[in-house]
Amino acid sequence: MDMPATHTTSALPLSKRCAVVTGSTSGIGLGIARALASAGAEVVINGIADERTIEALCEECGTLRGRASYDGADLFDPAQAVALVERAAARFGRVDILVNNAGVQHVSPVEQFAPAQWDRIIALNLSAAFHTIRTAFASMKTAGFGRIVNVASAHALVASPFKAAYVAAKHGIAGLTKTVALEGAQHGVTCNAICPGYVWTPLVEKQIDDTAAARGLTRDEVIRDVLLAAQPSKRFATVEEVGALAAFLCGDRAASITGTTISIDGGWTAQ
Structure with missing residues (x-):
């Protein structure tokens, strides 16, 4: 006899978890936000978009299995990166999952690379992740549970010409990931980096x-x-593939996966 489909805790592995996903109004970040919402999480979306788009994204996540709200923190500003996490914790009581995805790119020969562009890329692609992690980490340790996923790049593992700041920032994210993983290892807090190629x-x-x-x-x-x-x-790669990997890393079954850089690059870094 066929039984009616029901949603159970096992079917919603991230039920009752609060997730903050930076840079999630489009692209990879949005794919991750959708995947976390589908797994039952309360998702705080962050990024740049017009009001109508933001409302549609939050409504869409609400029609999945979780819910979503929006925070427009400007992560170029360290104080706003801190406030993003603090506001989510105040609203939901905690931040269980932190996904650092926000980033920008600039391409130029190193001798022509504008210092302002260097500073801008390092601020968003690397320093913002430090500020959000630093803000969330203590409460994750106290709770005995935390999942931090940093969206790096194949450029966290290999270089390409004309991308000095981006490659430096992504290599920095890989190092930050490993350090945070070691500090959280005995407290139920994992930290991993996803390294996509072209998505x-x-x-x-x-x-x-x-x-x-x-x-x-x-x-x-x-x-x-x-x-x-x-x-x-x-x-x-597709944003759905990256989102599925992120959602798995945020669940209980990934408790022993920490300090890793996981490539999803079609073999790029295997060469």
Whole structure:
């Protein structure tokens, strides 16, 4: 006899967990926010978007299995990065899950790399993660549970030319991840870094069109010969794949996974 489908605690592994996901109004961050909400978490979305988009995203997460609210903290400002975590903890009583995803990019030869761009990238891609982790960590230790996921990049493991600040920041995220993992290891707090290669997002799609126009190439040539040249699978990862990995790392079954840099790059860093 077929039984009606019901949602149980086992079907919602992140039920009653509060998650803060930075840079989550689009792309990888949004994919992670959706995955956490689908697993039952209360999700605090953060990032840049217009009011109508924000309302739609929060409503969408509410139609999954968790709920979502929005916090517009500007993570270039250390005080606002701290306040983002503090507000979430005040609203939900705690922050169980912290996903540091917010980031920016700038491409330039190192001798022409503007110092202001260096400072901007380090501030958001690396320092903001330090400030949010520092703010959340003590209460996670006290609670005996915490999941910190830092969205790094294949560039946390290998370099590319003309991306000095981005590569430096992502290598820094890998080191921060390992250090925090060691400090949380006996307190039920894990810290891991996800290292995507090229992921299909609206920003990447726009980059294809811009590159095609600038270089006189077709879209297929840009995808094959430029973006995926170093990615042996010759396919983009999806935000759903990254989200599923993040959700697993945030659950009870990932309690022994900590201090790792997990590649999701189609074999890029295996070369």
